[in-house]
Amino acid sequence: YSKQYNKIKTVFDEILQIVEDTNTTIGIHYCWQYMAEAHLYLGEFEKAYSIAMQCINQEEEITNIHALISFYKSIAIYQYLIGNINDALKNISKAHSLFIKKDIGLSGVSVLSIKSYILENENKIEDNISVNKELNELVSSRNLNAHLVHSNELIKIIKKYEQNEKSEKQTSFNIKHKLQIENIIKTSQQISSILNINELLDTII
Numbered sequence: 001y002s003k004q005y006n007k008i009k010t011v012f013d014e015i016l017q018i019v020e021d022t023n024t025t026i027g028i029h030y031c032w033q034y035m036a037e038a039h040l041y042l043g044e045f046e047k048a049y050s051i052a053m054q055c056i057n058q059e060e061e062i063t064n065i066h067a068l069i070s071f072y073k074s075i076a077i078y079q080y081l082i083g084n085i086n087d088a089l090k091n092i093s094k095a096h097s098l099f100i101k102k103d104i105g106l107s108g109v110s111v112l113s114i115k116s117y118i119l120e121n122e123n124k125i126e127d128n129i130s131v132n133k134e135l136n137e138l139v140s141s142r143n144l145n146a147h148l149v150h151s152n153e154l155i156k157i158i159k160k161y162e163q164n165e166k167s168e169k170q171t172s173f174n175i176k177h178k179l180q181i182e183n184i185i186k187t188s189q190q191i192s193s194i195l196n197i198n199e200l201l202d203t204i205i
Contacts, residue, residue, distance in 0.1 A: 005038040005041045005042050006038075006042070008034060008035075008037075008038040009035065009038045009039075009042075013035075015031050016028075016031050016032075016035075019031065029055060029061075029062050029063075029064045029067040029068075030064055030067060032051055032054075032055050032071075033064065033066065033067035033070045033071070035051055036051040036052050036055075036070060036071065036074045037070060037074075039051065039074075040074060040077065040154060040157070041153070041154060041157060043157050043160070043161050045074075045077055045078045045081055045158075046078060048074040048077070048078065049074055049075055049077075049078035049079075051071075051074070052070075052071035052072070052074035052075045053075060055071050056068075056071050056075065065098060065099075065102050065104060065107075066104065066106075066107055068095075068098060069095045069098050069099055069104065069107040069111060070095075070107065072091045072092065072094045072095035072098070073091075073092060073095050073110060073111055073114055075091045076088045076089070076090075076091040076092035076095065076114065076115075076118070077114060077158065079091060080118050081158070081161065081162070081165075085118070085122055088118055089115075089118060089119075089122075092111060092114055092115045092118060093115070095107070095111045096108075096111050096112070096115060099111055105138055105142045105144060106144070106147060108138050109135065109138060109139060109144050109147040109148055109150075110147070110150075110151045110154070112131055112132075112134055112135040112138065113135060113148070113151035113152065113154075113155060114151070114154070114155070115131050116128055116131045116132050116135060117155050117158070119131060135148075
């Protein structure tokens with residue numbers, strides 16, 4: 001996956017350079033959409049978020065609904081990962097509403113998969129059941145199993161990112177805890193040394 005999406009990034013970097021050099025904006029949001037998606041599948045969630053936010057700030061200029069849905073999804077994923085759950089659900093719901101309004105099943109699979117994942121991790125059981133039902137019906141009615149597999153790959157990447165973050169926090173905690181213990185021992189030794197000196201002075205006096 002990483003090689004594939006690094007190639008995508010390289011290609012669209014070149015396209016964006018051409019767009020900039022020729023001052024052409026036709027189809028620009030397609031480019032940014034695929035760039036953001038590439039960053040998502042490389043686990044570079046902050047970069048995907050940054051692209052999405054820049055584009056969403058010009059939402060009225062975006063005529064490509066696929067791109068708009070993708071941008072809201074990228075924003076929601078990043079917000080979820082940094083703990084802004086309410087904002088994450090708000091933005092993934094915007095993406096959800098857009099694909100329902102425009103009946104875009106392809107984007108819907110990814111959006112519903114991410115929404116279900118967030119709801120599951122936040123123990124919103126009833127909401128998650130409803131979203132899962134909608135997802136399963138969408139996949140089966142339009143034969144979108146390949147898109148579901150693709151969406152599940154992104155969820156695996158998100159899970160791996162979360163595990164790495166948790167591991168790094170645990171490592172940081174362990175180092176901090178070890179330093180605290182070492183400082184306590186050092187302080188105790190210093191206190192003990194001072195007490196011994198006081199006893200010695202008492203004896204001499």
